[in-house]
Amino acid sequence: MAKSTWTEIDIPDQSGRVAVVTGANSGLGLATASTLASAGARVILACRNPERAEEARRHVAAKAHGAPPEVVALDLSGKGVNVSIALRQLGHDSVVMGLAAGTFGRVLVEGLEALGYRCAFVETEGETRSNVTVIEDSTGRSMKLNESGPPASPEALAALEVRLATLLSPGDIVVLAGSLPPGAPVDTFARMIDVAHGCG
Numbered sequence: 001m002a003k004s005t006w007t008e009i010d011i012p013d014q015s016g017r018v019a020v021v022t023g024a025n026s027g028l029g030l031a032t033a034s035t036l037a038s039a040g041a042r043v044i045l046a047c048r049n050p051e052r053a054e055e056a057r058r059h060v061a062a063k064a065h066g067a068p069p070e071v072v073a074l075d076l077s078g079k080g081v082n083v084s085i086a087l088r089q090l091g092h093d094s095v096v097m098g099l100a101a102g103t104f105g106r107v108l109v110e111g112l113e114a115l116g117y118r119c120a121f122v123e124t125e126g127e128t129r130s131n132v133t134v135i136e137d138s139t140g141r142s143m144k145l146n147e148s149g150p151p152a153s154p155e156a157l158a159a160l161e162v163r164l165a166t167l168l169s170p171g172d173i174v175v176l177a178g179s180l181p182p183g184a185p186v187d188t189f190a191r192m193i194d195v196a197h198g199c200g
Contacts, residue, residue, distance in 0.1 A: 014041035015066055021045060022074065022130065023107065025052040030059065037064040048074045048111060076111045079177035084117055095120050095167055099160065099181060101150045102127035120167060122159045126150025151183035161195050170200030 019036045023029035024045035037043045037060045045060065047053035053071045060069040077085075084094040100109050100121035105128035109119050129147035136142070168174070174196045176189045185191075 008035045008038075011035065011039045014039040016040075018042045018044065020072075020132070023047070023103075024060075025049060025056040030056050033060045033069065034063045037061075037066070037069055040066040042067040043069040045069055045071045046074050047071060048076070076108055076115070080175065081112065081117075083175050083177055088117075093118070097121060097160065097164065097167075099124045099150075099152055099156055100128055101125060104128040104130055120163055122156055122163060124150065124153065124156040149181045152181040152188075153183070157184060157188060161191060164192060165195050165199060168196060168199035172196075172199070 014036055017040075019033070019041045021029050021033040021036070021043060024033045024043075025047045033043045033045055033056070043060060043064070045053055045056055047056065050071075050073070053073075057069050057071050078098075080098055081096055084096045087094045095118045096112055097120045100106065101124045105121070105123065108128055109121050112119050127150055129149040131147060132145045134143045134145065164174070174192070176192055180186075180188055
């Protein structure tokens, strides 16, 4: 009789392979990292919290059958987020806005709020992009791998305009930063500027 289920026992040998696992300090991410390490993969744990990351690394190391697991830091950034980080350092409050999609979108918003930033994102379909910076140990050279973000629907962009209008007061400053998501009309920023002008 044929097996009807597939389990971690069925994972073939992963020796010689590298697995980068995000959210690896708990839940599904931790389970995935542990399973791949036990199958021989070199596992890199991408985490935001250093203390929890170290705890996860020890957990995965106990199950590893190959290279010991490593930890790399995840940061919550992007052009608009970086503006808010700089404003905080200068003693100014701000509201971080944009489109947040899927699991990475929730990680972004929840992470920023946990750091004390005020957020007003609009949820949308797809998955917020993540970017990876690879640094060569021997030379220090780096390579940045940027994913493409999810398409922006007309409904999501309209909702973002409405949210912007509800938050603005006369004299507020609006910073429009970063590239437009796929599907966004070329006049998207111009429309946001019109919204800002209309609010004084």
